[in-house]
Amino acid sequence: MGSVIIGTGVAVPPRIVTNDDLAAIMDTSDEWIRSRTGVRQRHIADPGVGASDLAADAVVEALRDAAVAPEDVDVLITATMTPDQFAPGISGMVQDRCGLGHIASFDLRQQCGGYLYGLDLADALLRSGKARCVVVVGAEVHSGYMPYGASWEILRGQRSGPADPVDHAAATEARGWAVLFGDGAGAAVLATDDGPGTGFVGSVLRTDGSHADLIEVPGVGFRHQPYVDAAQLEARAHWPSMNGMELFRQAVTCMPAAVREVLAGADLTVDDLSLVIAHQANDRILDGVRKQLGVDADLVPSNIARYGNTTAATLPILLHEQRAAGRIEPGDLVCFTAFGAGAHWGASLYRVPGAR
Ligand SMILES: CC(C)(COP(=O)(O)OP(=O)(O)OC[C@H]1O[C@@H](n2cnc3c(N)ncnc32)[C@H](O)[C@@H]1OP(=O)(O)O)[C@@H](O)C(=O)NCCC(=O)NCCS
Structure with missing residues (x-):
């Protein structure tokens, strides 16, 4: 099932x-x-x-x-x-x-x-x-x-x-x-x-907590007593703090690696993919993912121009748009991939029900 x-x-x-x-x-x-x-x-x-x-x-x-x-x-x-x-x-x-x-x-x-x-x-x-x-x-x-x-x-x-x-x-x-x-x-x-071989057919989820400081909100937490105070606000500890360059490097490495790993685990290759729904953090990161996978923009679409990075919402917003545009057909192999603060990343493979 x-x-x-x-x-x-x-x-x-x-x-x-x-x-x-x-x-x-x-x-x-x-x-x-x-x-x-x-x-x-x-x-x-x-x-x-x-x-x-x-x-x-x-x-x-x-x-x-x-x-x-x-x-x-x-x-x-x-x-x-x-x-x-x-x-x-x-x-x-x-x-x-x-x-x-x-x-x-x-x-x-x-x-x-x-x-x-x-x-x-x-x-x-x-x-x-x-x-x-x-x-x-x-x-x-x-x-x-x-x-x-x-x-x-x-x-x-x-x-x-x-x-x-x-x-x-x-x-x-x-x-x-x-x-x-x-x-x-x-x-x-x-x-x-109950369809044979349809739906989610593989996934890879990864974490590297040593990279948690690449993007974090360090304040307003219970290591502080009290958990929020004027000193933290003064120090901007309630603001996100981001190492943009290193995040960029990690994202363009980890997402393609996860995509290749999940494909290999299912005995498939990049050539089998119909669509990649990738996290929308930066168009240049998406370019890097395409380059690493050797695919074009049509396979890894972007909608970041209209929404910016909506964090946990980017994958489902893009999925919804791609379904509405008729880009997801029966039998298609769709790959979801994301990289985010934590650091948490991975990829999953989804076979659309129905025959091609
Ligand atoms: C954030 C990001 C766009 C920055 O691009 P970049 O080319 O690395 O730019 P830098 O951070 O090196 O900044 C270059 C210069 O632009 C300036 N700058 C930064 N933001 C700016 C802005 N919004 N407008 C104008 N200038 C800006 C910087 O102050 C810096 O100036 P300086 O050289 O005088 O110090 C890029 O690193 C990125 O997208 N990283 C990934 C971020 C991400 O994915 N975050 C979400 C995590 S899931």
Whole structure:
């Protein structure tokens, strides 16, 4: 028995912030962001909208697409690094908002690798017979990290510039990571399937905790007593801290290696692939992945220009778009791959049910 994807859904906040909008509140430019990352715009949530809200909307759409009633879901897996509040996680909020039963639900904290881990866990639950229908949703509201102060009013069109010099300086200090990220959510419904050799046919999940400091939020945690205080905020310990160059190097090495490993384990090669749904962190990382695998842009598509890096939501958003565009046909072999903070990475292989 295998597990197959029977529905997908996406939810992104309607407000869009372009690179030029960011250039009005910090020292950056559309040219710098586009040429270094491929990002042209990102969606941003309004205050009061949490990852659980976007996740719930994406789950409702995915259930509708799958024609599955909320009461028929057995397990809900939510992946996020930007939960609505410190505790509890968002899975219970999403379960409640979507009208799911009193089912098992839990959060994953594997950042950009979270959705890949979620798919693998869902497959294991379905394959073992512990569940017959599992929903996996990735959702992020990164906007809460952005130290834009009163400049948010400019981004939200509530007033025109110029930005306050203190806010401008803080935004510029954060520009190395702040321009990369966007908000959004994507969900998939998975169910058991009896087809021979279809569904998830292999996976490789990896962790190297020695690289946890490549991208981390070092403060606001229980090694500190109290866990949050003015000194941490003063030291910017609640901001992401990122070694962009080394992350880049790790991502372009680890993702292709995982893809090759999972293919080899299933006695397949790169030539057998119909599509690679890869984590969307940077277009130049995707170029590196294509080069390492010896494939073209059509096989490893990108949508980062429109969303930025939505962390746990990038895989399901791209999956949903590729399904909608008719790029996923019966019999196709789809590979999912991601690399994220932790460091957690891997790849999984999915054979679309039905004959070619
Ligand atoms: C972040 C990233 C785009 C930076 O690109 P880069 O070419 O390595 O750029 P650098 O960090 O070396 O910075 C080069 C210069 O641009 C400046 N810069 C950084 N961000 C900038 C921005 N948004 N606008 C303008 N200039 C910027 C830097 O201050 C630096 O200036 P300096 O040379 O005067 O010190 C790239 O390293 C990357 O994408 N890494 C992976 C990040 C990632 O995947 N994160 C998510 C993890 S899953």
